[in-house]
Amino acid sequence: MNKIPVIIKREYLTRVRKKSFIIMTILAPVLMAALIIIPTLVMMNQQQDFKKIAVIEDNSDLFKGVIKNTENLEFVYLDNVKVDDLKSNFDQAGYYGILYISPEIVNTPNAVQLISKKQPPIGLLQHIENSLEKEIERQKLMTYNIENLDQIIKNVDTKVSVQTKKIGDSGVIKDTSTGISMALAYIGGLLMYMLVFIFGSQVMRGVIEEKTSRVVEVIVSSVKPVQLMMGKIVGIALVGLTQFLIWVFLTMGILTVIKSTILKTENLTEVSQNMTKSILSDEQPQMAQDQAAGVNPDMAEIRQLFSSALNQPWGLIILSFIFYFVTGYLLYASIFAAIGSAVDNETETQQFMLPVTIPIILGLMVAMGTMQNPESSLSFWCSLIPLTSPVVMMARIPFGVPYWQLLLSMALMIVTFVAFVWMAAKIYRTGILMYGKKSSWHEMWKWLRYSG
């Protein structure tokens, strides 16, 4: 009778029922959501901080009304007031600061001063600079006596954003976004690294627990050591999968709630409506429609981003992720299981951990480099070598990987993980029953060659 399911069930249930599992599972999405919410709240609070600024010009009214008020900024143009008079008591008068524009500004860019008690935020400065630059440009152009100048300026006002398109083997051109590819590469690589490492080391701790509490001898008198090892590895993989899925759903749920409560603005609903429209309708005519309708360029950009996100090879990414998670996890978990079996307690694992940690951290570093330069030969080799390939290949896929490379990498992965599981099982079988021996790589090599 096959007893692996009984083992898997125990490994799974004892972990899932633990308080620490429940707490982490609930807390992690809250923390992740907090990472998104807090900066948003901070930004919104900053904007709500209302500032009134006095604008003083030296005996002219060239720039009167040029700097427009915004939601949080009010510019008050004061005539016949000297800067020096206001300087001492602008605070009491309710001003955040004094903007002093001298007439030389047309030729001397730094002939403008903002006097305030606090360091002014960058947004305020940019707003002032942009407004003044535009006005000075306009005034300079005026001196050329061009007809219909205002209309011309309106017409030439342009924004540029480079659209990247990828041409497939079949000649179909698709929108892509380097930003989105980078984000996917980052998330894919990092998630792979974390899952493999966290749950791989849980396997190790489980093995050590059984060894130190001597449960293992009772169990291996009922089942084969390799069954116990595989039962544990699979059970923990299911725990990881459960936690991962709960995280995905909780995070999505929390984000939906945030979207509908905190960011409840007309603007946003408009964006999402437009985005749904652009997904439903064919894309090229939509662009034309946009131009015809004079749709806000920002909106077009968001739509573009959205459509290129949809154009990512999602099926390939998800399938590869599952493949590399399963094989990569099995590979590392079996190494961790072998290490756990070779030591008497957790402190002894240190000497073994380093050589195992190095390839996976190297993989993560190469993956980060891959985002900058997906075609580098380092990325290529590391995405083929099985110890680094799960992390590196996940970072490469969003940028496009030739199928032969992907298949070669996967084939190498399968061969290697089978070999590692087999070797780990041999070490494990001997290691779990060895106590008080100074464990070393040499010792493990000897165990590998013991007969049944």
Add this chain to the structure above:
Amino acid sequence: MALFEAKNVTKKYGTQLALDNVSISVPERCIFGLLGPNGAGKTTLIRIINQITGPDSGELFLNGHKLNAEDVMSIGYLPEERGLYKKMKVGEQALYFAQLKGLSKAEAMRRLKYWFKKLEIVDWWGKKVEELSKGMQQKVQFVTTVVHEPKLLIFDEPFTGFDPVNANIIKNEILFLRERGATIIFSTHNMESVEELCDNITLINKAKAILEGNVYDIRKQWAANEYDIVFEGDVNIPENGRFKIISRQQDNGKSAIRFKAKGDDDTNEILQMAVGLGKVISFNPSLPSMNEIFIRVVESRN
């Protein structure tokens, strides 16, 4: 008929010989003592019987057929180093071990209830193992060893960690299991319990089986014609070529003498001689304890 047999078992770990051509034969319904100093190879042999590891050469038979993977269900093993999951509840844990031995959940539940009641540990079903005293944990472990009603039971130092009362309970359970038809391999360093419980033994030293057979036969074999006699009053046995005094104690008006007779003397003749010397209170042929035999055999080999 032998329930279990190991024939010419050899096992090496690297270059180190753990078992060298060891054979044992365990009759059905016998309590079989597996003895030997630390590191002699007992644990290796027990692990081979449990199929935790395989022998390099040699054959094993259970109930007449070659030992195979299915036989783990017919064997119960209580290792010397007891082990339970500390964070797991007692009941769940017992169910888990029973299921690993091939019982269905319902059947495991039914049998565990019986044993928990019998050993009066029902109240601990929902407790975590770490909340239990060592003796209580031992009882739980004992139950998990016997719950699948194996034909062959292997107990490695079953009485350590128990107080005398609980040790006696466990001893009676072992005898009860034998009554019901189980065969027991019993490994211990406590020679008194070997004399008390075991029918047959094998003594392993330095990977080799060096002494085997029925306990009483072995003790008689090692007896070397020594006798203990107690007389009333101050009496002594004359040392002539026939008897050799080993020790003599005199107190409370009695004389206790241990002496050695020549090999061909019959007990009746010795007793007749003794009656002529004075009033005999007691007379016993002195059998060496298993402890003495153990020490003498092992030391003579070293």
